[in-house]
Amino acid sequence: MINTTDFSFRYIGLSCDTKRTMKPNPHTQPQILRRTHPALLALAFLVLLLCVTLVFLFVELPEYSLFWNSLQNAGHTLIMTLLTVSLLTTLLFATNFTEFQKYLVVAVAISIVSAIAEFAQHFIGRDASILDILLNYLGYFVGALLFRAGQYWYHSKPRESIALLSIASVILLATLYKSINYAIVSFLYPPFPVLANFDSYSAIARIHPLENTKLQTSPSPLQWSENSTDVLEMNLSQAMPPGFQLMDIYQDWSSHKTLAFDVFNPHETTIAIRLRIHDALHNNLPQDRYRRPIIISPGLQKITVPLNDVHKLVGTSKRKRNMDMARIVGFIIYAKTHSDQSIYFDNFELE
Numbered sequence: 001m002i003n004t005t006d007f008s009f010r011y012i013g014l015s016c017d018t019k020r021t022m023k024p025n026p027h028t029q030p031q032i033l034r035r036t037h038p039a040l041l042a043l044a045f046l047v048l049l050l051c052v053t054l055v056f057l058f059v060e061l062p063e064y065s066l067f068w069n070s071l072q073n074a075g076h077t078l079i080m081t082l083l084t085v086s087l088l089t090t091l092l093f094a095t096n097f098t099e100f101q102k103y104l105v106v107a108v109a110i111s112i113v114s115a116i117a118e119f120a121q122h123f124i125g126r127d128a129s130i131l132d133i134l135l136n137y138l139g140y141f142v143g144a145l146l147f148r149a150g151q152y153w154y155h156s157k158p159r160e161s162i163a164l165l166s167i168a169s170v171i172l173l174a175t176l177y178k179s180i181n182y183a184i185v186s187f188l189y190p191p192f193p194v195l196a197n198f199d200s201y202s203a204i205a206r207i208h209p210l211e212n213t214k215l216q217t218s219p220s221p222l223q224w225s226e227n228s229t230d231v232l233e234m235n236l237s238q239a240m241p242p243g244f245q246l247m248d249i250y251q252d253w254s255s256h257k258t259l260a261f262d263v264f265n266p267h268e269t270t271i272a273i274r275l276r277i278h279d280a281l282h283n284n285l286p287q288d289r290y291r292r293p294i295i296i297s298p299g300l301q302k303i304t305v306p307l308n309d310v311h312k313l314v315g316t317s318k319r320k321r322n323m324d325m326a327r328i329v330g331f332i333i334y335a336k337t338h339s340d341q342s343i344y345f346d347n348f349e350l351e
Helices: 038-058 066-091 099-123 130-154 158-175 177-187 201-205 307-312
Strands: 194-196 207-209 215-219 230-235 243-246 258-265 271-279 290-296 299-306 328-335 342-350
Touching: 066 099, 066 130, 066 158, 099 130, 130 158, 158 177, 230 243, 258 290, 258 307, 290 299, 290 307, 299 307, 328 342
Parallel strands: none
Antiparallel strands: 194 342, 207 243, 215 230, 230 342, 243 328, 258 299, 258 342, 271 290, 271 328
């Protein structure tokens, strides 16, 4: 029969048997730690909670960057991992706590930080997310694994330590997968002044479809015989206006005169699209961005846009300033036509 009072988790050490918990020997602790007053440990605990909460609330990353946006999401796990390791290390010398109680105290602290951070999202213009809370607890789990691995290593148990380090590393790599992927994408950026073509992995990864938009890269249509490379196909048969955004574009357009791109309409009817461009100072209002309607006739067209028009927001009513051409961050194309057909794009360049 299994003795439930002697049950313990072998690896992470959340033991319910207080006789088998690993309590530190005060005679082996460094002199400075033996003299540390419990009030100082409590103060350090509160300072850590405050610092992490401030990071969650006030550190802003550029939302138009795929890398930084993905890193911000992964940051929930990374910060909570560091916080967990720090708090468990702080509680390591609190001999009045059992091992299980220490992990429980840190779990409660993580819950408090998560609740405060998500509640405060409503007051600073962000949206609360259940996913963020799950990432916070994932960070707690990884931190507990790393801390326990350190304990095993200290107690000359390298096999158990390496096993826990391996598990924690796999989880962290999975969390950082998108960030690593987008870092590679940025490194493989097409040569300037090409904003986007669709022949490379880096260009395809930076295409962000708008809601309910079906996009795919494909060989150019047979009627577009002049183009031997892959192109972007956008399906127009959507309930909402379909479109796409180019992410992580080169920001400094100030030394160029024209934006140009190719559009191919394989149908016998015209297709209405709209081009939208904005800079880093964009206030999300229509009068603070450049918009241009474009009618795409049947066949191939090369669309050219004078960048001086973009700079002066030509065609934008009630404009109050000029566009900052050295900090262009938004480039969106969406269709104004709903029909069961497709349209093709390629070769977005500055001239």
